[in-house]
Amino acid sequence: METVWLLASEEGGFGLNFDILETNLINLVIIIGVLIYFGSGFLGNILSERRSTIEAAIKGAEDRQKKAAAALIEQQKNLKEAQARAEQIKSEAQGNAQKARAAVLAQAEKDVERMKASAQQDLTSQQERVLRELRQRVATLALTKVEADLPNVLTDEVQTKLVDQSIALLGGES
Template identity: 30%
Template sequence: MRSVSEIAAPSSDWALAASIGLNTNILEINLINLILVVGILFYYGRGVLINFLESRERTILNTIRDAEERHEEATKKLQKARIRLQQAKVKADEIRINGLTQMDREQRDLVDAADKDLKGLEDSKNFAIRFEKQRAIEQVRQQVSRLASERALEGLNSRLDNQLHLRVIDYHIGLFRAMRNKSD
């Protein structure tokens, strides 16, 4: 029975392998050993490397596709947000204009109400002034009338004697008779 080394390589090959040999000393590696190692790695590692690179390529492509989808979705959301922003600006302008219009209307209403109240107060003041003026004039008339009556009475009392008193009575009696005769 043969050993595993004899099956893998005939004994004549071992002599050749022993003469070539691999130098495992890293500091003494020569160009041939390096090419040999790279060749072995390329030959046996090629499938693994290709599978790894293909898997990596699929992952990258999926990531790019997902990123593009997210970009499209974000672009759509951005567009919708811009539309909503524009609508909000239009609505804000409408609200501002309505507010300014309402403020102007209320200001005019307040000014009109204040003018009306002022006119009412002015009319009330003028009425009060006229009333007080008339009352003051009436008081002055009454006082002047009373003073005139008092002075006249004093003057009559100082000049009135019995003789003058009888003449005044006779005069008035004569006036009454004349008035009565005219009316009959």
């Protein structure tokens, strides 16, 4: 066998060494056997634990997924209820706004009518006051003019005639 090895080395090729002791094939078989014999239980336990852990994680994830789906359904239901309530509140608010608007418009109309009436009353009152002042002034001017002209116009004859006419009127009515 050495010759085969030498031939392979000299020729620059590849050769096989069939000497079992030199290659430690027996040592490798013994180590692999020991690992299989003693390690199979150890590796089996590790793989079994790993499998249990993975199964537990999958089951937990499935449980969480079911809970999340149930929570999602519940929240969607709550959302629909909240949206319905929001629509109801919106409708009520619009109705209240319309009522308030109508009330404000009615009050404004009443206020405008009251202001018009007040302005008309003020205008009438101002007209009456102005007319009263004007009459007073005209009467004062007329009296002043009459008092100024009276001594020239009212003579003794005219006074006597006026007194006689007044007596006749009084006497004729009795």
